[in-house]
Amino acid sequence: MNNSPLVAIKDFNFSYRRKPVFQGLSLSLEPGYIYGLLGKNGTGKSTLLKNIAGLLFPDKGEIRVMDREPGKRRPAFLEDVYLVPEEFTLPPIGIGQWVRYNSVFYPKFDEALFAKAISDFAVPTGSKLNEMSYGQQKKALISFALAANTSLLLMDEPTNGLDILSKSQFRKVIAGCLDEGKCIIISTHQVRDLENLIDRVMIIDEGSILFDQRMDEIAQTLDFRVSFDPDETAMALYSESSLKGNAIITLNKEGEDSRPDLEMLYKAIMLHGPKFNSLFNQPKP
Numbered sequence: 001m002n003n004s005p006l007v008a009i010k011d012f013n014f015s016y017r018r019k020p021v022f023q024g025l026s027l028s029l030e031p032g033y034i035y036g037l038l039g040k041n042g043t044g045k046s047t048l049l050k051n052i053a054g055l056l057f058p059d060k061g062e063i064r065v066m067d068r069e070p071g072k073r074r075p076a077f078l079e080d081v082y083l084v085p086e087e088f089t090l091p092p093i094g095i096g097q098w099v100r101y102n103s104v105f106y107p108k109f110d111e112a113l114f115a116k117a118i119s120d121f122a123v124p125t126g127s128k129l130n131e132m133s134y135g136q137q138k139k140a141l142i143s144f145a146l147a148a149n150t151s152l153l154l155m156d157e158p159t160n161g162l163d164i165l166s167k168s169q170f171r172k173v174i175a176g177c178l179d180e181g182k183c184i185i186i187s188t189h190q191v192r193d194l195e196n197l198i199d200r201v202m203i204i205d206e207g208s209i210l211f212d213q214r215m216d217e218i219a220q221t222l223d224f225r226v227s228f229d230p231d232e233t234a235m236a237l238y239s240e241s242s243l244k245g246n247a248i249i250t251l252n253k254e255g256e257d258s259r260p261d262l263e264m265l266y267k268a269i270m271l272h273g274p275k276f277n278s279l280f281n282q283p284k285p
Contacts, residue, residue: 013060036198090129114147238268
């Protein structure tokens with residue numbers, strides 16, 4: 001994969017009416033990866049995506065996307081970045097007309113990919129966009145975003161409004177669209193929706209990145225399992241009771257890849273972030 005960053009953020013500060021949201025944030029995102037930006041509502045996820053897209057502007061620091069300054073909104077930047085917002089309004093026209101009007105702004109737009117995504121999502125093509133349910137509108141917007149074929153795709157709470165089957169289809173469609181030249185950033189508070197999809201997880205709270213690790217590193221460092229041993233549970237890095245026993249996170253002493261539970265990891269980081277971060281700075285067992 002290309003190791004040069006597609007998104008480079010350095011000493012990023014941002015405030016709303018003097019209320020600090022980010023202070024001194026630095027982040028580097030590479031092409032070829034799907035990033036999960038996890039956190040509660042109101043913690044700065046949408047703000048970060050909008051700054052990367054050039055819709056908001058840093059108070060201090062620098063954001064570079066494909067070595068361009070997003071806030072300048074140059075055509076070469078706009079045609080290669082797409083943001084799926086959490087809130088949106090679609091016009092009272094049919095899907096075909098909507099695509100014709102908007103696809104011209106994206107030189108790499110793939111009509112076959114759009115048609116496949118619309119079909120996979122079972123979006124009705126005979127209705128006007130504004131007459132569709134919120135979930136169907138969201139699926140149409142996601143389909144267009146994927147077909148735009150941009151190098152950077154930003155998605156803010158994309159699974160809101162999707163039913164269980166649609167969420168499963170979303171994961172399949174997204175995974176099938178990634179290549180080594182693209183970077184996809186998905187922000188959500190619905191942590192479980194990104195399982196088996198993302199390559200790197202970033203957990204954000206109160207404008208700070210609490211945790212930032214690749215999924216393969218997490219699988220090699222931590223062990224996620226169910227235990228019926230009270231002593232083992234007491235010694236675990238994190239535990240929570242379940243109907244099947246105690247779900248625990250322990251150090252992966254065997255060195256074999258485990259299967260991370262994103263929802264449990266998220267809760268553990270929110271409660272014990274520094275303890276977990278320290279484990280990734282130590283030699284592997």
